[in-house]
Amino acid sequence: MPTIMNQKGYRFFFYSNDHLPKHIHVEKAEKTAKFNLEPVELVTSKKFSASELREIRILIQNNNDLLINSWNEYFN
Template structure:
């Protein structure tokens, strides 16, 4: 599970088993994890983050969208 980006307490990661899905990123902090689709950006799943944290994470995903998409395509070869 490669870490693509680290911003503050948040790790932005992929799982190698994600290959068959549309581009997305998992955001992890301690035992909390959320999944965001990247195009368009939308919350797919949340496990443990509060609403205000999700808003901040969504802002970070938007801010770093091009880096995250490039990393997705580089990693999965799509």
């Protein structure tokens, strides 16, 4: 599970056997979410509040180039 970044207590990572479409997993404590990267959209979420999901979406949007480049480097 390569961790791509840690910000504001959130860990953004891929599973080593992940699949298309390009996406990122996010966790904080016992909370988890999955967002597609192109376009940025929520796929699933467990236990995150709406305000946390908004914050995560902004973090993904602000770092989308890094996340997509990391996906491409790891999986291609």
